[in-house]
Amino acid sequence: MPTFWLVVFLFALAAFGYIAGRARALHSAGGNARDLHSLPAYYGYNVSLTALVPALLVLAIWLLAQPLLVETQVSRMIPTDAIPENSTLGLVMSDVRRVAEGLDIAVEQNALTETEAGSIRTEFTDLRGRLGELGVALGSDVRPEVLKAAQRYRVINSTGHLLMTLVVGALALGGLAFSYLRTNKDFRARNVVERGVLALLVLAASLAILTTIGIVLSMFFETINFFKLHSWTDFFFGGTWAPNFRGDSELSILPLLWGTLYISFIALLVAVPVGLFAAVYLSEYAGSHVRAIAKPLLEILAGIPTIVYGLFALLTVGPALVSIFGRGSEGLLGVEWMAGATSVLTAGLVMGIMLIPFVSSLSDDIINAVPQAMRDGSLGLGATKSETVKQVVLPAALPGIVGAVLLAASRAIGETMIVVMGAGAIAKFSLNPLESMTTITTRIVSQLTGDTDFASPETLVAFALGITLFVLTLGLNILALYIVRKYREQYE
Template sequence: MPLLWLVIAVLLLASAGYIVGRQKALISADRDARHLHSLPSYYGSHVFIMTVVPAFLVMLVWLLVQPLVIENRISDLIPDTAISEDTTRSLVMSDVRRVAEGLDLAVEQGVMSQEDAQRVRVEFTDVRQRLGEVGIALGSNVEPFVLRAAQSYRALSASLSTWMAVLVGGLAIAGCGFALARTNKTFRARNVVEAAILSLLIVASSIAILTTLGIILSMLFETRNFFQQYPWHDFFFGITWSPSFSGRGGASQLGIVPLLWGTLYISFIALLVAVPIGLFAAIYMSEYAGPKVRATAKPLIEILAGIPTIVYGLFALITVGPLLRDYFAQPMGFGESASSVMTAGIVMGIMLIPFVSSLSDDIINAVPQSMRDGSLGLGATHSETIKQVIIPAALPGIVGAILLAASRAIGETMIVVLGAGAAAKLDLNPFEAMTTVTVKIVSQLTGDTDFASPETLVAFALGLTLFVITLGLNVLALYIVRKYREQYE
């Protein structure tokens, strides 16, 4: 049974249970809701929850575990002699999945019958031809044993999916029956439903924490594998970035220092552009602009946040880069390249303006009007009130806006690729091409990669380092906020 049909069936059963449960509660109270412990809707909600929650929990766990079970079972069917020196078991398994998906597509479109797709001794050349008819091209390096593994993959997947449908459907029916059996006028349905809602709220509030923990653990495990193959001191203190992809480390030099330098250099220039312009725009809109000007200017500024970063990258590549090269870099003798730190920094700064201006504007507007009135009543001018009262009072929020902009700048990729190039080097010249950590993470994981090689695993070490830097920025911002907030407590 397709997954969507199963979900719809469970929801329909739960909806029917809601109606039946509500009616049963009313019947037990002689259709007088005043004799019920809870409102009638609580009895229906209790049946709905008992039908849906256990079934969907089992479905979720099953969907998470099933691919792992299938991968392990099918991987054991591939003999070690079938793994050549220039490939890995994971690459062979990707071919198996691709062929299995092609067989499913061929059966769905009627090119191949279900029986032919599952026949172990079907001719491989015939399968190659039929998959080609649905757009699945098998290369000459795909062996017949891959077809047999793909057929086993489909059979095991179908079997497990059937068992999942039976188990989920059985749990839904059992939960619905159990809830209906408990439904009567003395049953405390409200307590049960509110406890379930409370549990749901706790789970929702824990998602962010669990997601962060999962991200950290995934990066930690792969980073550990990387440092088992590559010296940590060469990674953190090396000043050369030159991956060779020659296999098992080869002659690669994977020093992070030039990547960090490019990241911080470009981010610094971006913040030099975004922070003053964004902050001044926020002050103008909140303190000087009239309602009509504010209603027009703020949406126009926020449009910048909705422009895709690839568009900013093209703007940097086609317009800003050549402009800086022709009017600044070449006349001043700083370089001949249109791709530079300055190009990426300026365009990224333009992109970050709404992050600073919108948040700062909201924070400044949140400052109590009584503080403005008190300052003006003591004889301060409007500008003195802004400088000495409003900005210090809004400083914690403004620091948060700047921190958000800094984190966005550190994680940007497309603008750097098109505006700053991909050269990993240490240089103070802002008109030279450089690159960042995020760009190299993408490049190391692009293409036919072997996740056992240091050249690929280094991407996780780069990501973990970037995470630690961002965490450090948050800690620093918290310290600054607390330090300046004490003046007003």
């Protein structure tokens, strides 16, 4: 049974369980709902959740674990001499999966029988020709060993899927029967359902935390593998970024970190003043009608995809800066300070525009949280509106505003698409904002693009860059939350 229809079956069974459980509870009370311990709906929820939730959990775990187990078992069938010199086991397993999918297509279209597709004795040339007639190209580099592994992959995967269907279906039917049989008028259904819902809420919160821990651990272990192959002193204290995949790479994070911080600094120079002034206007001066229109329009900027900002930087902002600072007499200033459209200033300006709604929205909330009594006291002492804003409201909201700026800074440090399209790809130290530079996120994308070998330092360095960036942004977020909490304790 396909997974989709298995899920449909589980939800249909849960709906049936709700109706049956409710009806059984009412029947045990002689049709009088007042004799029930709980409301009739709780008895239905108990049967429904008991049939649905355990089965769905097992299904989710099975779908996650089966591919890993199948890959591990099938990869042992690939002999070392079957892996080309310019390839890896991961690439060979990709071919195995592709050929297995081709066999599935052939069976679905009746070009092969189930026995032929699963038999390791099928002639290699015969299968190649028959799959080629269906438009499934195996490629000239596919060896008989790979085809044999693909056949085994398909058999194990089919068997696992069948077992999954049987186990999940049996668990759902067993849960339905168990909860249905113990349903009676004295059963404390409400207590059981509430405990079950509480367990689901705890599970959801735990999954979010465990996912974060899993991401960090995956990067951490790969980073350890990187430092086994490359010197940590060169990574943290070297001055050159020059990966060449020949074993003599210089992989220092410092040029990338400089470009990241430089672009983020320019972005904050744009976003903080504009966003803060917009927040002050919206919270202190704008009328209700203006605020109802201006605030949503301002926050639309936060919903624009970053790739659109990248295109805006590449096609509009970059050429505009070149017309001012670049190409000799063609520039308005008559000097060639900017050779191309990609530069630190291009990416910084556009990223600053993207960050304006982050700064303005957070600052607006912080300013509105300042007690109105402080404004009334200042105005009552004879201060003007502007003096009240400058000397009372902003100082009171300053810790929260600093926290908002730090959160915007962490958002800027982690930005990728604007930098890829607007800043260039050169890792170097320079104070000139009109030159091209690159950032940590851009290099992570570059190192993991294409056919990668996760046994080389030039690829594993992406994980070291990623965990360093994670620690940097985590530190900024913790500092921002600390400042905001301190502000709340002082003014609430």
